[in-house]
Amino acid sequence: MAVVGSRRPTPYGEAVAERLGADLAAAGVVVVSGLARGIDAAAHRGALDAGGVTVAVLGTGVDVVYPAENAGLAAEIVGRGGALVSEFADGTPPRRGHFPKRNWTMAAISELVVVVEAAEGSGALITAEAALALGREVMAVPGSVFSPQSVGAHQLLRDGAGLVQNARDVLAVLGRGQEVLDDPLLPPSRLGLAAPVRRDGLLGHLSETLPVTAAELARKLGLGFAEALARLTALELEGSVLRRGEGYVRKLRRE
Amino acid sequence: MVASVLTCLLRGLEGVLVEVQVDVAPGHVAFNLVGLGDASVKEARERVRSALRNSGLGFPLRRLTVNLAPAELRKEGSGFDLPVAVAIALAVAEKRPPPRTAFIGELALDGAVRHADGVLVAARALRAQGVEALFVSPADAAEAALVKGLRVHAPADLAGVMAHLAGTAEAPAVAGLLPSAPLEPPLEDDLAEVHGQEAARRALELSAAGGHHLLLSGPPGAGKTMLARCLPGILPPLTLEEALEVAQVRSILGELGASPLSWERPFRAPHHSVSTAGLVGGGNGLGRPGEISRAHHGVLFLDELAEFQGPALQALRQPLESGRVVITRSRGTVSYPARFTLVAATNPCPCGWLGDDRRACRCPPGAVDRYQRSLSGPLLDRLDLRVAVSRPPLEALSTGSGAESSAAVRARVMTARHRQLHRQECLNAHLKPAGLRRHAPLGAGRRLLERWAEERGLTARGFHRAWRVARTAADLDGAETIQEAHLLEALGYRLAVHERAA
Numbered sequence: 023m024a025v026v027g028s029r030r031p032t033p034y035g036e037a038v039a040e041r042l043g044a045d046l047a048a049a050g051v052v053v054v055s056g057l058a059r060g061i062d063a064a065a066h067r068g069a070l071d072a073g074g075v076t077v078a079v080l081g082t083g084v085d086v087v088y089p090a091e092n093a094g095l096a097a098e099i100v101g102r103g104g105a106l107v108s109e110f111a112d113g114t115p116p117r118r119g120h121f122p123k124r125n126w127t128m129a130a131i132s133e134l135v136v137v138v139e140a141a142e143g144s145g146a147l148i149t150a151e152a153a154l155a156l157g158r159e160v161m162a163v164p165g166s167v168f169s170p171q172s173v174g175a176h177q178l179l180r181d182g183a184g185l186v187q188n189a190r191d192v193l194a195v196l197g198r199g200q201e202v203l204d205d206p207l208l209p210p211s212r213l214g215l216a217a218p219v220r221r222d223g224l225l226g227h228l229s230e231t232l233p234v235t236a237a238e239l240a241r242k243l244g245l246g247f248a249e250a251l252a253r254l255t256a257l258e259l260e261g262s263v264l265r266r267g268e269g270y271v272r273k274l275r276r277e
Numbered sequence: 278m279v280a281s282v283l284t285c286l287l288r289g290l291e292g293v294l295v296e297v298q299v300d301v302a303p304g305h306v307a308f309n310l311v312g313l314g315d316a317s318v319k320e321a322r323e324r325v326r327s328a329l330r331n332s333g334l335g336f337p338l339r340r341l342t343v344n345l346a347p348a349e350l351r352k353e354g355s356g357f358d359l360p361v362a363v364a365i366a367l368a369v370a371e372k373r374p375p376p377r378t379a380f381i382g383e384l385a386l387d388g389a390v391r392h393a394d395g396v397l398v399a400a401r402a403l404r405a406q407g408v409e410a411l412f413v414s415p416a417d418a419a420e421a422a423l424v425k426g427l428r429v430h431a432p433a434d435l436a437g438v439m440a441h442l443a444g445t446a447e448a449p450a451v452a453g454l455l456p457s458a459p460l461e462p463p464l465e466d467d468l469a470e471v472h473g474q475e476a477a478r479r480a481l482e483l484s485a486a487g488g489h490h491l492l493l494s495g496p497p498g499a500g501k502t503m504l505a506r507c508l509p510g511i512l513p514p515l516t517l518e519e520a521l522e523v524a525q526v527r528s529i530l531g532e533l534g535a536s537p538l539s540w541e542r543p544f545r546a547p548h549h550s551v552s553t554a555g556l557v558g559g560g561n562g563l564g565r566p567g568e569i570s571r572a573h574h575g576v577l578f579l580d581e582l583a584e585f586q587g588p589a590l591q592a593l594r595q596p597l598e599s600g601r602v603v604i605t606r607s608r609g610t611v612s613y614p615a616r617f618t619l620v621a622a623t624n625p626c627p628c629g630w631l632g633d634d635r636r637a638c639r640c641p642p643g644a645v646d647r648y649q650r651s652l653s654g655p656l657l658d659r660l661d662l663r664v665a666v667s668r669p670p671l672e673a674l675s676t677g678s679g680a681e682s683s684a685a686v687r688a689r690v691m692t693a694r695h696r697q698l699h700r701q702e703c704l705n706a707h708l709k710p711a712g713l714r715r716h717a718p719l720g721a722g723r724r725l726l727e728r729w730a731e732e733r734g735l736t737a738r739g740f741h742r743a744w745r746v747a748r749t750a751a752d753l754d755g756a757e758t759i760q761e762a763h764l765l766e767a768l769g770y771r772l773a774v775h776e777r778a779a
Binding site: 029030059060089091141169170171235236237240241247248249251252253254255256259267268 | 473474475476478479631636637638640642643645646665667725728729732750761762763765766768769770
């Protein structure tokens, strides 16, 4: 199945794509995406982190990685038993007209397409259109109603796409629902995720998806800004939080 | 008959004693001016001739030779008018010039003495070389009178100068006036008016306390300019010596008025179209001070950092490091002081909205990387504190903020600065690595910093930068030694977006 979306995602979208990629890969699904910046890269990354297999469909020759910053990711995809797929001859550079074609290919080799975040006119919507034309299932992840990055996904939902809250929703449509235990109301440990080591009470106030800035955290907990920043940096150093843009998120932990 | 009087030639912020020698000899009627004067000095002949005639002193119809010694230095400026005229008048009258007395000023055709640039600098240099009395224009009197031990006379015209020298009419010495120490200065931009922005407030306090350079990153309308404008208000007032240094730069530029000395910290905010010469100094002749020297002991605010021309930003690196700018020309080298705190502001991307929660970024993805890369590199590496500024929610603007005022922050800043000067005689930002080891021992924190450097690829400069900021955080805390929390906080002032691009 394919996970596609914006090249300029919000931190929320990126986190959702990474989580979906990871959970689906853990359930044995091959995650297909386009190796682009943003949602695509996050989905591949998630799948790889969960030890899964992922396939990247390229809009260039298979020997050309675009954008170049994803070269390491591409190598890892191949190294972990995945594949780079392209309909274009070796050495084909990135061209505007090739990416919509690539999107069709992606839809064609997937049973189902999940759109995570897509602004109006986004390439991810082309993939969704292609999937419908090819008789594939299309699902979408809702976002904030204030976010322009979710306008496309919401349009798909309005038009009847399936709603994705977590990997279980996707697996149910694929007819493999019973394999997953993912319940958003259960603690992460029941999902095979290790509970984060609680070294600092701050961790409990951080989200895995929505970044919180040091200033917001300080305000919420009545701490001085300097103290909040120092404690967050300590958590970052030990690897239990990550910086996302201006804020911090709790790192997903897996066994 | 030969007469000679003293004046001063400026080279940057140095003054060279110049002797104006006049020989009035029989022969063809002529008025020659030698001693490497540039066009503005050669023009002095016409002004001096008219001024002497119109002051009723007469102009000798003889062979007149004026030499500006030392002859090998190129002279520029109109301040030589007065000494040349005085020397001629003395030579004609066969009088001896007054001892240890110098003259600086331009002459109008009717004999009035006019303003010359750089009188304060000249006056300090002349005093240092033993001159005791100085004649300047009334416009420059207050400026010259700032120099201790110098008698300043400021007659309105050439006739007045000669009358004083002849002893017929006394031109009273101008009393030096130091402005009284500042009361609580009225602040145009007070931190009490800043809503939220805890990160930027703390960064401003650290910057003021330790002299650290600062980068504010955020979307349009987040208040970056307002925050930068608050910085001078939380700095201590200038000391007398600092105020004189600031006044010297303004004197060179001819910007000092009737009240030449100010205790206020300079705040300069050049537009991003500024040329390299305009920013760091340069231009005609040996070069004039640029914006960075006008910001000496104060704040240089560069809004839209990425829009500045690359060469101009490159030229900032040396002054940021040394606190001085050196301008080298074929005719010589001048250097101006430029010890300023840099506050740079930038949007996170070309359209400005990347990461904003209410509006989407409309830049093509590659453009964001290019934009952030244009900021990266050595300049960014010299900015100790980097914080994100986000737009305050609208409801925060209509309610009172109850935030701490600039005066309260300044009290803490002054205490922290006092600790530093007492310990190491400079601010933390100016500590060299050897000084850091001596005055800011890390103890157990060293392992933490090294671990971070190893895992995150911190440059040596970045390593020292975090160390200095940590020392300042400790000083604000009143802590003798740097604690782990201080180091962790210092390491927190990096922006992930820039780290990735760097």
